[in-house]
Amino acid sequence: MTARGVRDRGPLYAAIEGLGRLTELMERRRQQLAREVGLSPQQWRVLEEIGREDFMPSLFARTQESSPAAVSRTLRQLLERGLVEVSIASQDARRREYSLTASGRDLLGRLRAARERALEAVWSGFDPADLDRFAAFGSALADRLEAYAGSAGDVPARD
Numbered sequence: 001m002t003a004r005g006v007r008d009r010g011p012l013y014a015a016i017e018g019l020g021r022l023t024e025l026m027e028r029r030r031q032q033l034a035r036e037v038g039l040s041p042q043q044w045r046v047l048e049e050i051g052r053e054d055f056m057p058s059l060f061a062r063t064q065e066s067s068p069a070a071v072s073r074t075l076r077q078l079l080e081r082g083l084v085e086v087s088i089a090s091q092d093a094r095r096r097e098y099s100l101t102a103s104g105r106d107l108l109g110r111l112r113a114a115r116e117r118a119l120e121a122v123w124s125g126f127d128p129a130d131l132d133r134f135a136a137f138g139s140a141l142a143d144r145l146e147a148y149a150g151s152a153g154d155v156p157a158r159d
Helices: 010-036 041-051 057-063 068-080 102-123 128-152
Strands: 084-088 096-100
Touching: 010 041, 010 102, 041 068, 041 096, 041 102, 057 068, 068 084, 096 102
Parallel strands: none
Antiparallel strands: 084 096
16 A cells, blocks of 8 residues: 555556557467467367367357357368368258368467477476466466456446
């Protein structure tokens, strides 16, 4: 507390600025990795999700805060490039099942290898205890932000 009873917010603002910078740099690096193999970040996300199996475009759209039309467009692009294939579900003919082709699996493998090289180059010099503290702090902060965003809802701001 300062003499006027107001807490010094300098460290808080510095932490927020650092978090914002990290977020921007992580997103920029994700875009670079995707571009290296000729994908958009959205195409990469869809490919990864299809690789996990049980991919449902409508659920993916909801969790990614994307429109079903945007996900359908991305799927068409991936189908046209021969990275995914689609079939009719055996239990329900109304459902489509998506899977990676050999080319899709190869592309994801190259992306993962590039990401591993970047992880090694950037993160390898840090003390594991520091990484543990950073991970714990990041998780606790994410939990708080998630809870706060949930409690704030979509209440319009007051002027």
